[in-house]
Amino acid sequence: MTTRKAVPAVEVRNVTKHYGSVKALKGINLTIEQGEVVSLLGPNGAGKSTAISLMLGMRRPTTGSVFLFGENPRIADHRRRIGAMLQESGVPGTLKVRELVEMFGRFHDNPMETREALEIAGLLDQANTHMYRLSGGQKQRVYFALALVGNPDVFFLDEPTTGLDVEVRRRFWEQIRHQVALGKTIILTTHNLEEADALANRIIVINRGEIIADGTPDEIKQHVGGKHISFRAPRLTLAELRRLPGAQAAQVSGHKFEFYTTQPELLLATLFKNGAELSDLEVTGAGLEEAFISLTSRNEA
Amino acid sequence: MALTTRQIRHTVEETPPATIRHKASWSYYFYCEILKIFRDPAVIVFGIGFPSMFFLIFGSAFFAKYATTLLAQYAAYGAFVVSFQTFSSSVAIERSQGWNKLLRTTSISPVLYLGSKFLVVMLTAITSILVLCVVAVLVGNVHMAFSSWAMLIGLLVPGMIPFALAGIFLGFIGNSSLSQIISTVVTLLLSFTSGLFIPLQFMPSFIRALAPYLPTYHLGQVAWYAVGSTWARDNNPLWLHLVVLGVFAIVFALLAGWAYIRDESMNFA
Numbered sequence: 001m002t003t004r005k006a007v008p009a010v011e012v013r014n015v016t017k018h019y020g021s022v023k024a025l026k027g028i029n030l031t032i033e034q035g036e037v038v039s040l041l042g043p044n045g046a047g048k049s050t051a052i053s054l055m056l057g058m059r060r061p062t063t064g065s066v067f068l069f070g071e072n073p074r075i076a077d078h079r080r081r082i083g084a085m086l087q088e089s090g091v092p093g094t095l096k097v098r099e100l101v102e103m104f105g106r107f108h109d110n111p112m113e114t115r116e117a118l119e120i121a122g123l124l125d126q127a128n129t130h131m132y133r134l135s136g137g138q139k140q141r142v143y144f145a146l147a148l149v150g151n152p153d154v155f156f157l158d159e160p161t162t163g164l165d166v167e168v169r170r171r172f173w174e175q176i177r178h179q180v181a182l183g184k185t186i187i188l189t190t191h192n193l194e195e196a197d198a199l200a201n202r203i204i205v206i207n208r209g210e211i212i213a214d215g216t217p218d219e220i221k222q223h224v225g226g227k228h229i230s231f232r233a234p235r236l237t238l239a240e241l242r243r244l245p246g247a248q249a250a251q252v253s254g255h256k257f258e259f260y261t262t263q264p265e266l267l268l269a270t271l272f273k274n275g276a277e278l279s280d281l282e283v284t285g286a287g288l289e290e291a292f293i294s295l296t297s298r299n300e301a
Numbered sequence: 302m303a304l305t306t307r308q309i310r311h312t313v314e315e316t317p318p319a320t321i322r323h324k325a326s327w328s329y330y331f332y333c334e335i336l337k338i339f340r341d342p343a344v345i346v347f348g349i350g351f352p353s354m355f356f357l358i359f360g361s362a363f364f365a366k367y368a369t370t371l372l373a374q375y376a377a378y379g380a381f382v383v384s385f386q387t388f389s390s391s392v393a394i395e396r397s398q399g400w401n402k403l404l405r406t407t408s409i410s411p412v413l414y415l416g417s418k419f420l421v422v423m424l425t426a427i428t429s430i431l432v433l434c435v436v437a438v439l440v441g442n443v444h445m446a447f448s449s450w451a452m453l454i455g456l457l458v459p460g461m462i463p464f465a466l467a468g469i470f471l472g473f474i475g476n477s478s479l480s481q482i483i484s485t486v487v488t489l490l491l492s493f494t495s496g497l498f499i500p501l502q503f504m505p506s507f508i509r510a511l512a513p514y515l516p517t518y519h520l521g522q523v524a525w526y527a528v529g530s531t532w533a534r535d536n537n538p539l540w541l542h543l544v545v546l547g548v549f550a551i552v553f554a555l556l557a558g559w560a561y562i563r564d565e566s567m568n569f570a
Binding site: 056057058059060076077078079080082083084086088089090091092094095099100102103104105106107108130143146150156 | 324325326329330333336337340341395397398399400402403405406407408409410569570
């Protein structure tokens with residue numbers, strides 16, 4: 001059996017996207033292979049949702065091209081292999097859950113049984129309920145069922161767990177991990193760093209319309225090479241700490257001050273030289289949170 | 302290691318052949334459109350109930366002589382209201398909900414989206430007219446030849462097309478609350494100034510002068526022609542009214558097309 005390289009799930013080539021004078025995307029290139037779990041990470045307005053819209057064919061790039069399994073996603077027929085959860089969705093209130101899920105299933109080539117999608121999404125009890133009667137959390141599960149029922153090869157999830165409580169979010173992550181185990185490609189946007197870290201094996205950091213980092217969560221963290229410092233110092237104030245050389249994202253957490261720095265030695269030396277009294281000092285490697293802040297603030301500078 | 306017959310049979314029974322299930326999407330989508338419409342109390346009450354209600358309330362005093370005339374005008378009203386309002390509210394609401402956006406992630410085609418709305422609107426209007434016809438026969442003692450019944454429905458169905466297109470135009474132009482207000486106001490104005498509620502003979506002269514320029518006036522004329530009523534008819538032949546409706550259809554088609562393209566370029570470009 002000859003092995004041919006599978007066509008990438010998504011390919012974005014030299015894409016810019018302008019809305020009038022606003023430059024939402026300033027020339028991005030990326031390729032997502034089948035089976036990857038990618039998180040697009042970035043602050044609000046960075047261009048993540050725009051990037052997803054382009055990949056879904058919902059919008060057209062101003063320059064450059066987007067390919068979904070090698071085809072143009074603007075053409076309706078090329079969207080038979082995708083499932084999507086969008087940010088601001090609404091559905092007709094008078095349809096029942098089961099009817100909606102069945103409808104969506106039929107837009108795909110090899111959908112699962114409606115009942116199965118409802119079961120995975122935890123909606124069997126609501127199968128015959130009208131949409132207008134559902135709570136916010138139940139509606140989110142319906143959107144998941146709609147994304148799932150078509151047995152898509154790629155999932156596009158735009159901020160899928162916003163507003164969900166912790167327990168529901170974790171169960172959703174389990175479902176996603178199950179899909180990953182089945183070999184599906186997942187493209188996720190989130191500004192929940194814990195979520196990106198928990199699900200993705202590749203993180204693409206977008207800020208101001210450009211890709212500023214692209215790698216595994218560990219690579220992203222290492223790339224930054226800074227340290228997370230925390231200590232108690234009852235005589236110091238947050239304002240003073242913020243003035244220290246190299247201090248970033250200083251904050252108070254419980255009784256301790258916490259911050260991130262790429263120059264831990266200089267910062268500690270300055271503190272000690274000025275006679276600061278510290279206790280419970282901890283210096284650890286950067287988490288994704290700090291890496292992200294560092295990357296985006298570096299990008300702003 | 303050779304498999305025993307038993308093992309082979311077991312394996313074959315356990316794994317059913319992989320089937321590519323390809324159930325038609327359009328038929329189920331159309332079915333859902335029907336469900337949406339008939340589960341909407343506003344459509345049932347205003348679209349299907351009102352024409353019959355108006356016939357009974359306003360018309361009962363005149364049934365002896367004018368029942369057939371009244372049947373025609375309220376049938377025309379029903380066709381107009383259902384096609385115009387249902388289309389505009391359905392499109393406007395779905396746009397503002399974000400349902401359009403979600404549908405966009407599927408392989409649905411715009412032809413299926415608008416086409417099934419068109420068909421459903423027509424079905425609803427026919428239902429409205431049929432209900433009215435039943436009421437007219439039972440309560441109004443209307444007796445007409447089968448050909449008159451057939452012509453009434455047969456002319457009103459294509460006659461709805463300009464109004465459905467106007468509904469599409471309105472649905473894509475406004476946001477949902479603006480569209481609802483405009484469609485209600487327009488419906489009332491047009492119904493009154495075209496003689497569909499109160500005969501034009503009883504309206505002030507400036508309205509009588511204005512009426513022939515309104516598409517609903519011509520829809521009424523067509524309906525009266527179909528039932529063979531002469532009381533409210535002007536002296537123009539049927540084909541003239543059909544031509545005028547056709548012209549309105551073209552105008553509204555262009556407007557609807559423009560509104561659709563505008564919505565596309567604002568939200569999906």
